[in-house]
Amino acid sequence: MTKSKTLKKNLSISPERLAELRRATLIASTGASTRLEGSRLSDKEVEKVASIVSGQK
Secondary structure, eight states: OHHHHHHHHHHHHHHHHHHHHHHHHHHHHHHHHHHHOOOOOHHHHHHHHHHHHHHOO
């Protein structure tokens, strides 16, 4: 077993929680990155755009 798989197994994070954490990270990092480029989008606005792009409401 690889080190990565062993670490994941030991963390015992549910797949749902992991998906939530990934989405939160995507929103925060995208928001920060766009603000560095001069955008004034808040993380909430970035979340709305991400939801539209991914087909969620």
